[in-house]
């Protein structure tokens with residue numbers, strides 16, 4: 001079957017945080033294969049830091065899966081000194097969207113594709129909403145206090161140095177604009193078709209409660225999306241970023257953290273080499 005065609009019987013699969021600057025993780029990508037040529041794949045961000053690496057990964061996956069859906073992670077949005085592409089902020093994001101369009105990968109800037117599931121169609125909505133420092137550590141009332149706490153403990157996300165918000169004045173201003181535009185788009189959808197929301201960050205704060213360093217939560221999302229899983233007709237939420245792969249439920253909605261993470265992390269979890277694929281739907285056949 002050629003790429004781009006779909007057939008009944010496929011699954012909706014997901015992965016994230018492939019971090020292919022690590023050779024062991026690049027090997028995981030080389031091994032990512034559908035069980036059926038009809039399988040779709042969600043990639044929820046943090047493929048890597050280099051535009052060429054994002055293109056290599058999405059191109060390879062696009063050849064193998066019927067459809068590929070991508071949402072950006074913070075690492076793709078870094079302007080890393082080793083990347084020949086030195087675009088910043090919105091321009092960098094737009095370059096990544098162009099890469100997706102050239103490859104035929106669905107990005108947050110395109111119409112949301114509809115997966116023809118066996119129990120009825122599901123709309124797959126890749127989102128880019130960012131974060132705004134509202135997931136603050138206990139006792140920190142403002143962004144400044146939260147950041148000061150992080151600097152005191154030495155837990156400062158590299159985004160502070162590499163993720164530029166240009167032309168927005170701040171990452172939180174970029175986040176506010178993305179939240180407003182995304183919210184409007186979700187509100188305009190036909191609520192009859194359930195939606196799978198795909199975002200690099202959890203849309204609710206609770207998953208960050210188990211972070212080893214609570215100060216890190218400020219780089220993990222925004223309180224502005226706290227009710228999206230109940231406000232819209234949401235079948236499931238797929239996210240990554242925390243590198244804590246698991247399944248939780250909030251208000252009866254399934255949240256799937258699908259990170260692969262760094263080699264030291266997946267080795268610590270006692271996994272041999274992770275398969276890198278989580279089945280989201282059909283739900284009954286999984287695990």
Ligand SMILES: [Fe+2]
Nearest residue numbers: 017046241243
């Ligand atoms: Fe990551």
Ligand SMILES: [Fe+2]
Nearest residue numbers: 046073074241
């Ligand atoms: Fe991330």
